[in-house]
Amino acid sequence: MHANILVLPGDGIGTEVTAAAVSVLRAVARRYGHEFHFEERLIGGAAIDATGEPLPAATLDAARKADAVLLGAVGGPRWSDPKAKVRPEQGLLAIRKALGLYANLRPVKPHRATLGASPVKPHLLNGVDLVVVRELTGGIYFGDKTRDAGAASDLCSYSVAEIERVVRHACTLARARRGKLTSVDKANVLETSRLWRETTERLVREEFPDVTLEHQLVDSMAMHLLAKPREYDVIVTENMFGDILTDEASMLAGSLGLLPSASLGDGKTGIYEPIHGSAPDIAGKGIANPYAAILSAALLLRHSLGLEREAACVEQAVSAALDAGVLTGDLAPAGRGVRTVEATRAVLENIEADCYVAELRD
Structure with missing residues (x-):
């Protein structure tokens, strides 16, 4: 399959978690013989800083042409004045409206390894x-x-x-x-x-x-x-x-960092994003939880691209990482959380190993 995926990192940890999700989608493409083309555009606070608008016309045009949109998060203290006429959240509301995405799906299925974090x-x-x-x-x-x-x-x-x-x-x-x-x-x-x-x-x-x-x-x-x-x-x-x-x-x-979402309409194109915000307090520290963004990528594979086997593979890879105790700081005891890159690496390794073994069993 060939698919065009628009990536909107947004603000704060959005850039970090979308990078993790993109690396997983690239691994899926290699593993299953697909061709995914990624294009990156601005939205939210980053777009305001660069263009004065939370949703530049170029971003909306790219979203309309894409097969799916992967979004990080928008907002942060520098744009948080409620009296401001232009705010990051306006970009998020506008792109949902423009694409006709009226149904937001948010699955909640606690994992046994994270029950203690709740x-x-x-x-x-x-x-x-x-x-x-x-x-x-x-x-x-x-x-x-x-x-x-x-x-x-x-x-x-x-x-x-x-x-x-x-x-x-x-x-x-x-x-x-x-x-x-x-x-x-x-x-x-x-x-x-x-x-x-x-x-x-x-x-x-x-x-x-x-x-x-x-x-x-x-x-x-x-x-x-x-x-x-x-x-x-x-x-x-x-x-x-x-x-x-x-x-x-x-x-x-147990954490906002575990929940993905899919924003869908009547067509195949959707926006896929973790439900958490931009977390400016930890942005740039390399400790953000990438699992929600990665699971959002799984929803992208399922709902926009129709790739159920690949979506299940990603979800199994995340589950296996949690089973193995690969927990970021929001899930682990104080001082014992792994970094974003370590959690992502565990998922990538499971995609190559565990999903292949699961296929052989099937």
């Missing part, structure tokens, strides 16, 4: 395997905003069509898993949530009668996600609720 008791984590599907291009983040000296407002709005398409995506995913969908809203207070709930009920009833649907209010969901995470399969929710709940869900896995 603040949640290990016995609650065994067997957890869930996916959060977050609506990505609507809601309060994209609504009209006003502010004067005495007040401010942010408009949250959703159309039936926006709700239908993301719920349909979540239902399709649930049907291929354990057949259970949990829809999260705030229907006891918000009109947008009441529309969300009514639309979800109708769509599931009409198109996915084999999927079991339950509703949760977002505040109770925040509690249940930590108290009984094994009960959930696919969780679908609106933009802001999803943003908050998935950061909470990262604690089930």
